[in-house]
Amino acid sequence: MKLLIIIPAYNEQENIERVVDHLIQDYPQYSYVVVNDGSKDNTAAICRKRGYNLIDLPVNLGLAGGFQAGMQYAEKHGFEYAIQYDADGQHRAEYIGALLEECETGKDIVIGSRFVQKKKPLSLRMLGSRMISGAIRLTTFRKIKDPTSGMRIYNRRMIKLFAHHTNLSPEPDSVAYMMKSGAKVSEVQVEMDERTAGVSYLNAPKAMFYMLRMVVSILFIQVFRSPIRLKDNSPENEE
Template structure:
């Protein structure tokens, strides 16, 4: 077993599995790979198995948040010191894995976020998503006084002392863990480092997160509610003399 575990949440990504796992395997880096198949109805799990990756399957589609927590629980069970989340849709650039591995091992870093906005990349972002990203940048700064350039990035690395906290359902209650999760981490006085990464638009399949119609509005409202819960929870713990850590 290696010190690093790359966790790939996937739902109906059979067209991308071979490419995603292949690009990672060709790096010849000291990490293991696990696919969290979130109830796919296609050949996602079969393709991943054929590529030699370990696969954990949800019996039904439980959502991205559940896939993340399953990854955390698997890593804790195996006692991995570090985990890296990597998208199964081909949008993350495997050439940045080495940078993520190096950054998360720094002494005063607890979480690393791969930001597409710290360098010019190939990914095109729609107007509604740009609005949401800018909005949550301001919310994070307002609640934590910290600047996070890419609050919706799924390309993240965690040390064990962080991800193990969120294996408990009471600590990880998020429907979509984006800005709300980042705020929770920062309010625990944990250190987040952003590093520049490249991202691509997906080549096959459709995004599981809707970016048209009322869906972005609903997403922003749900995230704001979750942020409110996080802030109230933090104030309650501080008031009674508890410890966020």
């Protein structure tokens, strides 16, 4: 019991079975938990029928709240690493091993990045990603090439922080804040698929507001927050 795959799911009845079955069959060495974030469709019913390991939130909390529930589960059950894994099939399980390996070299957060070796395309969709990268670079003097990638792995001391902190969420601004606090963050090249079914709940106005929120947060809020004191990551310090 080392790595927990946290799969936040909101209205993913078309995808959830395919994604979780793939993990169970081909990657039995990892544990997983599905966090159903108060879906209005049959996501929870499907998970129960198939006997998946499920945290079933009775109301919708949003991605941050659902992921945090997964982090609390990871903390409670003593997992050393936790990875966020999309329920819509965008993330590829074959890269989990590479991320885990990189994290085991003493990194706090490792991002599964689409643009370590590959160039970021010059599209409108990537403009926001560039703006967030720029904001992180301006405030931490370090480069994060794919800040909006949702595929991130966290180590034990990050799990403990993210499980309870109000203003830590699985978003780029929290990554920037952790970097400012001295956490070691790195990126590993991965590939991602386009979602095959269902709709993303990030439409154009929502995406724009998301970018604005992230940039304002990174430039004007995270800079002025006093850094979190990070505990030593060695196992002797486990309470």
